[in-house]
Amino acid sequence: MIEVEHLSKVYGSTPAIQDITFSVEKGEILGFLGPNGAGKTTTMRILTGYLPATSGTAKIAGFDVHENSMEVRQRIGYLPETPPLYPDMTVEGFLTFVARIKGVAAGDRSQRVESAMKRCNILEKRKVLIRKLSKGFRQRVGIAQAIVHDPPAIVLDEPTVGLDPRQIIEVRNLIKSLAGEHTIILSTHILPEVSMTCNKVAIINRGRVVATNTPEQLMTALAGESGYELEVEGRFDQARLLQIPGVKAVDALADEALPENRSKLRLTLEAGHDPGREIAAMIVGSGLGLYELRRTRVSLEDVFLELTTEEKTINLAEADQAYERAQAAQREPSEPAEADNSTSQRSDPDPTVINPSPADADPEGDAR
Structure with missing residues (x-):
C-alpha cells in the first residue's frame, strides 16, 4: 500500500x-x-x-x-x-x-x-x-x-x-x-x-x-541484555547458576536496604532462552530462601535508546532468527536443572555484563 x-x-x-x-x-x-x-x-x-x-x-x-x-x-x-x-x-x-x-x-x-x-x-x-x-x-x-x-x-x-x-x-x-x-x-x-x-x-x-520490524522482533534482537533479578537469603556459590543452559552472566547488585544475609543477583540470558523454572529449582533445591524472581525484559524504550543514541542498526535477518529461536524455546522448554552440590564446570567465569553508556544524542533539526 x-x-x-x-x-x-x-x-x-x-x-x-x-x-x-x-x-x-x-x-x-x-x-x-x-x-x-x-x-x-x-x-x-x-x-x-x-x-x-x-x-x-x-x-x-x-x-x-x-x-x-x-x-x-x-x-x-x-x-x-x-x-x-x-x-x-x-x-x-x-x-x-x-x-x-x-x-x-x-x-x-x-x-x-x-x-x-x-x-x-x-x-x-x-x-x-x-x-x-x-x-x-x-x-x-x-x-x-x-x-x-x-x-x-x-x-x-x-x-x-x-x-x-x-x-x-x-x-x-x-x-x-x-x-x-x-x-x-x-x-x-x-x-x-x-x-x-x-x-x-x-x-x-x-x-x-x-x-x-515488528516491536516484538526488534525487542528480541536486543534480548542479550534481558534476564532475571533475584533476591535470595543465605550463602550461595553464584558460579553454579552458570551451569544452567542459557545463563550467560551473573552479577551481584548492591542494595543497602537489604536485610543481613540477603543478596540481589542479576542474571543475563542468551537470546532465545528462558530458564526461569531451572533458576528457581536450583535456588530452592540448595536450601536458600527465594524472596524475589523477576523477569527483566528488553522494552521498546531500550531498543529506541540503543538505536538513537549510538550509530547502530539492527540486522533484520538476525532479528527474525532470534525471534524464531525465542518462540521455539517457549514451545519446547528445557528440562529443569538438577539442584546438586557439584561445582561449576567453567573455571574463572566472567560474569561481566556490558551496559554501553550511550553518548548524548544531537539529532539535526528537521526542516519544517
Whole structure:
C-alpha cells in the first residue's frame, strides 16, 4: 500500500533525510518513531505531496507521489502536527467543506461527513464552532477531516501531542479502530503510543532509518541484555547458576536496604532462552530462601535508546532468527536443572555484563 525506496531530501548541503526505505502493507499501522529533529515530519510531508524529494521514490496505492500527485492526494488522508482547522466554522460545516474540496461526490458528502463524525465520536459537537472545542475534540475533528473522503492510506503526525492522559487514550483507541480498513503511518516520538497502537515500527535517527520490524522482533534482537533479578537469603556459590543452559552472566547488585544475609543477583540470558523454572529449582533445591524472581525484559524504550543514541542498526535477518529461536524455546522448554552440590564446570567465569553508556544524542533539526 505504501512503498518508500531510497528517499532523500537535501537543503543546500544539509541532508534532512537520507536513503530512507520502508513499506507498509494494507491494514497495518506503522509507528514512525524517532527523536525530535530526526526527519519524521520531512518524510511525512514528502509522502503527502507537500514537499518534493531530492531523490528516491514514494508510492501510495501504486501511484508515485511526485509523478501522480493528484491521484495520491485523493487516496491519502493527512493530519499534520497542528490540525488545519477553520475556527469560525461548525464541525459539520468544516467537514462538508473538506469533503467537497477532496472531491467527494455531492450525493455522498452527507453520508461521508456523518460517518467521519460517528467514527471520531463528535456527532454531539456537529453544530458547535470549532474555536469553542477543547484540544482533544479539535484533534478528533482533525482526524475526521483526514478520513472524510475514505482514503486507503492515512498519515498522522504527532496526533497526541498536548493532550491529557484521557484524551490520549481516546485518540489511541480511535486510531486502532481505523486499522484494517485503512493503512496508517503514525509519526511520533512517544514510545507508549507505538507499543500500544502499532503492529510495525520504523525507527529513524539523524535522517536515516536504522530499524524496521515488528516491536516484538526488534525487542528480541536486543534480548542479550534481558534476564532475571533475584533476591535470595543465605550463602550461595553464584558460579553454579552458570551451569544452567542459557545463563550467560551473573552479577551481584548492591542494595543497602537489604536485610543481613540477603543478596540481589542479576542474571543475563542468551537470546532465545528462558530458564526461569531451572533458576528457581536450583535456588530452592540448595536450601536458600527465594524472596524475589523477576523477569527483566528488553522494552521498546531500550531498543529506541540503543538505536538513537549510538550509530547502530539492527540486522533484520538476525532479528527474525532470534525471534524464531525465542518462540521455539517457549514451545519446547528445557528440562529443569538438577539442584546438586557439584561445582561449576567453567573455571574463572566472567560474569561481566556490558551496559554501553550511550553518548548524548544531537539529532539535526528537521526542516519544517
